[in-house]
Amino acid sequence: xxxxxxxxxxxxxxxxxxxxxxxxxxxxxxxxxxxxxxxxxxxxxxxxxxxxxxxxxxxxxxxxxxxxxxxxxxxxxxxxxxxxxxxxxxxxxxxxxxxxxxxxxxxxxxxxxxxxxxxxxxxxxxxxxxxxxxxxxxxxxxxxxxxxxxxxxxxxxxxxxxxxxxxxxxxxxxxxxxxxxxxxxx
Amino acid sequence: xxxxxxxxxxxxxxxxxxxxxxxxxxxxxxxxxxxxxxxxxxxxxxxxxxxxxxxxxxxxxxxxxxxxxxxxxxxxxxxxxxxxxxxxxxxxxxxxxxxxxxxxxxxxxxxxxxxxxxxxxxxxxxxxxxxxxxxxxxxxxxxxxxxxxxxxxxxxxxxxxxxxxxxxxxxxxxxxxxxxxxxxxx
Numbered sequence: 001x002x003x004x005x006x007x008x009x010x011x012x013x014x015x016x017x018x019x020x021x022x023x024x025x026x027x028x029x030x031x032x033x034x035x036x037x038x039x040x041x042x043x044x045x046x047x048x049x050x051x052x053x054x055x056x057x058x059x060x061x062x063x064x065x066x067x068x069x070x071x072x073x074x075x076x077x078x079x080x081x082x083x084x085x086x087x088x089x090x091x092x093x094x095x096x097x098x099x100x101x102x103x104x105x106x107x108x109x110x111x112x113x114x115x116x117x118x119x120x121x122x123x124x125x126x127x128x129x130x131x132x133x134x135x136x137x138x139x140x141x142x143x144x145x146x147x148x149x150x151x152x153x154x155x156x157x158x159x160x161x162x163x164x165x166x167x168x169x170x171x172x173x174x175x176x177x178x179x180x181x182x183x184x185x186x
Numbered sequence: 187x188x189x190x191x192x193x194x195x196x197x198x199x200x201x202x203x204x205x206x207x208x209x210x211x212x213x214x215x216x217x218x219x220x221x222x223x224x225x226x227x228x229x230x231x232x233x234x235x236x237x238x239x240x241x242x243x244x245x246x247x248x249x250x251x252x253x254x255x256x257x258x259x260x261x262x263x264x265x266x267x268x269x270x271x272x273x274x275x276x277x278x279x280x281x282x283x284x285x286x287x288x289x290x291x292x293x294x295x296x297x298x299x300x301x302x303x304x305x306x307x308x309x310x311x312x313x314x315x316x317x318x319x320x321x322x323x324x325x326x327x328x329x330x331x332x333x334x335x336x337x338x339x340x341x342x343x344x345x346x347x348x349x350x351x352x353x354x355x356x357x358x359x360x361x362x363x364x365x366x367x368x369x370x371x372x
Binding site for chain 2: 037161173
C-alpha cells in the first residue's frame with residue numbers, strides 16, 4: 001500500500017511542447033476525473049491541479065463543484081468521492097507550502113518523466129526512501145511532460161514507464177495510474 | 187514483456203449500467219487514444235474497438251482515419267503509430283474469428299472486471315497460462331463494466347485492480363494501462 005501522506009500534483013506550468021520549449025498548457029477535464037479516481041482507488045491523501053491561469057483555475061473549480069456539490073455528485077457518488085480529493089493551486093510551491101503546513105513536516109517532491117534521467121530511481125527504490133515521516137507529492141506533467149528545470153528541482157525522479165520497445169507515449173492519465181499501482185501493489 | 191499475439195478489445199456491448207442491466211454504450215474518443223497508446227507502449231499486437239452500432243463504427247473509423255491518414259497523423263506521428271493499432275468490429279465473436287484466421291491458431295479470451303469473480307486469477311497466473319502458442323485477447327468493458335454473461339463465457343477472468351480500500355472505480359483507460367503494465371513489467 002501507499003505510504004501515509006502521498007499527494008499527487010498535475011502540472012500545467014512549467015511543462016514542455018513538442019519542441020521541448022517551456023509552456024503553460026490548458027486543462028483537460030478527463031485528467032481530473034481519471035487521476036482523482038486513481039488517487040481514490042490507491043489511497044492518495046490528496047490531488048492538486050496546478051495552473052497559474054485564473055480562468056483555468058475557475059474552470060477546474062467549476063468541474064469539481066459540479067461533481068461534488070452539484071448534480072453530478074447526486075447522480076454518481078463514486079465520482080463525487082474521487083473529485084473531493086482535488087484542490088486547485090496556482091503553483092507547485094503553493095502545493096508544497098500547503099502540505100508542509102497541514103502536516104507540520106517536510107515534504108519531498110517526486111518528478112515523473114517519459115525521458116530517462118541520470119538520477120531516476122525505480123518505484124521500489126522510492127518506496128524504501130519513503131519510509132520516513134515526511135509527506136510526499138508526486139508531480140505529473142501535462143502536454144509533452146514536466147520542464148527540465150522543474151524535474152531537476154525535485155527531490156526524486158521516477159524512471160519512465162517502458163514496455164519492450166522505445167515507444168512510451170502514454171497519456172498522463174495512464175502514467176499516473178500505473179505509477180500509483182506500482183507504488184501500491186508491487 | 188507481453189507474450190506474443192496479445193490483443194485488446196474495448197467492448198461497447200454487452201456492458202452494464204449502474205443498475206447492472208445489460209446495455210450498449212456510446213464511444214468515448216479518449217478511450218481509443220489512451221488505450222491505443224498503452225497498447226503501443228506495451229507491445230500489444232492489436233486493439234479492437236467493438237460496437238454493434240453502425241453509426242458508432244463509422245465514428246470510430248473517422249477518428250482513426252484523422253490520426254492515421256489525415257492531418258492528425260502528420261502533426262503527431264506518435265499518435266499515428268498508436269491509432270494504427272486499432273480495428274473496428276461489430277462483435278467480440280468477430281474479433282475472435284479474425285485473430286484465429288490471422289494466426290491459424292486458437293485464441294483464448296480474457297475478461298476484466300472491477301468485481302471479484304470466483305474464477306478470477308492474477309496477472310502472474312495468467313502469464314504462466316499464456317506460455318503456449320495460442321493468441322490471446324483481453325476484453326475491457328466500457329460504462330459500468332462487462333456484462334456477467336460475457337465474463338462467464340471468457341476462458342480467463344482477471345482479478346480486479348484494488349488499492350488498500352474497497353473503492354476501485356478506475357476509468358477503463360486507467361484499468362487497461364495498469365493491466366498491461368502488470369503483464370509486461372511485473
